[in-house]
Amino acid sequence: MTLEPLTIGVCSWSLQVKNVCELKGFLDRLGVSVVQIACGDPHHAAWDEGDRLPEAARAAGFQMSGAMLGFPGEDYTTPQTIQRTGGFGNPATRGERLERLRWALDRTLALGLNDLMLHAGFLPEPNDPDRKPFLDTLGQMSALAAAKGITVAFETGQESADLLRRTLDDLKCPNLKVNFDPANMLLYDRGDPLRAVEILGPDIRSVHVKDAARPTSPGAWGEEVPLGAGQVNIPAFVEALKKIGYRGPLCIEREVGTQQERLHDIAHGIRVLRECLNP
Numbered sequence: 001m002t003l004e005p006l007t008i009g010v011c012s013w014s015l016q017v018k019n020v021c022e023l024k025g026f027l028d029r030l031g032v033s034v035v036q037i038a039c040g041d042p043h044h045a046a047w048d049e050g051d052r053l054p055e056a057a058r059a060a061g062f063q064m065s066g067a068m069l070g071f072p073g074e075d076y077t078t079p080q081t082i083q084r085t086g087g088f089g090n091p092a093t094r095g096e097r098l099e100r101l102r103w104a105l106d107r108t109l110a111l112g113l114n115d116l117m118l119h120a121g122f123l124p125e126p127n128d129p130d131r132k133p134f135l136d137t138l139g140q141m142s143a144l145a146a147a148k149g150i151t152v153a154f155e156t157g158q159e160s161a162d163l164l165r166r167t168l169d170d171l172k173c174p175n176l177k178v179n180f181d182p183a184n185m186l187l188y189d190r191g192d193p194l195r196a197v198e199i200l201g202p203d204i205r206s207v208h209v210k211d212a213a214r215p216t217s218p219g220a221w222g223e224e225v226p227l228g229a230g231q232v233n234i235p236a237f238v239e240a241l242k243k244i245g246y247r248g249p250l251c252i253e254r255e256v257g258t259q260q261e262r263l264h265d266i267a268h269g270i271r272v273l274r275e276c277l278n279p
Contacts, residue, residue, distance in 0.1 A: 005247035006238075008273050009034030009065055011208065014254045014262055019048040020056040027062050030267055034063045036117065036206065036251045039107045041100060043072040054110035065249045066115035066153070066179075066206055069104040071097050074119070079188060079221060086158065087121025088137045091130070101141055105148050116145065117179040117206060120154040123167050135171060142173035153177040153205040157184020161196035168203055178203045181253065182232045183210035187222040193232055194240050201244030208253040209234070209273065224256050227269035238276040 010027065012035050017023040027033060037057060040047040047053045057064065073093065075081040088094050101118075108116045120138060124131035145152045156164065156178060168176060178200050182193030197204070211230035215222045228234050238250070252269045254262045 003063060003249055006277060007034050007249045008032055008270055009249045009251040010266055011251050011253040012037045013045055016259045020060050024060045024062060034065055034249050036065050037067055039067045039069045039104045044070045058112055064111060064113055066117055067108045067111055067113050069116060069118040071100055083122045087119045089121030094137050105145055105150055108150055109148060114149055115151050117153045117155060123159045123163055138171060142176050146175045151175045151177055151205060153179035155179040156181050157188050160191045161199040165199050177205035179206045180204045181208040181210055182237055183212035183224060186212040186214050186231055189214050194236055197240040197244060204246055206248050207250055209250050210253045226265045227272045234272055235276045
């Protein structure tokens with residue numbers, strides 16, 4: 001089923017759900033029917049349904065925009081810990097994470113999807129000796145995904161838009177795209193999200209709508225806040241997406257607070273987005 005352009009959705013992990021029935025109930029409560037769904041690696045963000053997740057999700061009556069993969073062992077305690085443990089950044093874990101990717105590609109197809117989102121890890125700068133091995137790994141990932149007809153979208157934030165643009169241009173892999181998260185660019189203090197939309201525009205495949213404030217001290221996290229309360233400028237962000245011709249869904253992500261606090265903030269975010277789309 002084709003999604004309407006700029007349809008408002010939610011990221012499943014933001015709702016802290018454990019099973020499909022609970023997810024469907026929260027989506028109904030929020031008045032949305034689109035979700036970017038966690039793959040549910042058995043060792044990371046698992047679902048009660050286990051191997052039956054794809055069947056249960058397809059039968060649940062909501063629409064899925066794509067699947068999200070997180071790797072076991074990723075540590076978001078500080079920017080420094082995620083730099084060491086995120087994505088394909090650590091050469092010692094690249095082999096096992098490519099195996100996890102193989103599993104996620106099959107799970108994506110079983111869900112009836114052809115888009116998989118993930119954090120690639122901190123991209124090495126052009127003069128870094130690890131850049132070629134890192135990009136070779138991303139090339140392997142692209143080939144594995146292409147063989148199954150899947151597009152992989154890297155989530156923004158851990159690098160500048162200019163570095164991600166150069167990396168995509170260097171890779172020359174048509175099935176590697178961008179999952180754009182404007183708040184991550186603020187949380188990691190990696191540049192202006194609105195300028196980044198212009199730089200990455202042709203390759204923005206999906207969007208996480210999230211808001212944040214930049215860190216107040218070097219090497220610390222910024223602060224994630226409800227939509228409209230941070231420095232993204234959500235109305236301008238939506239207009240920037242329209243300007244580049246983005247027609248995919250707008251999936252709200254909220255990663256702090258209790259489940260009820262997140263529900264409250266996501267409901268607020270839905271209202272903010274509706275006002276932006278229908279001023």
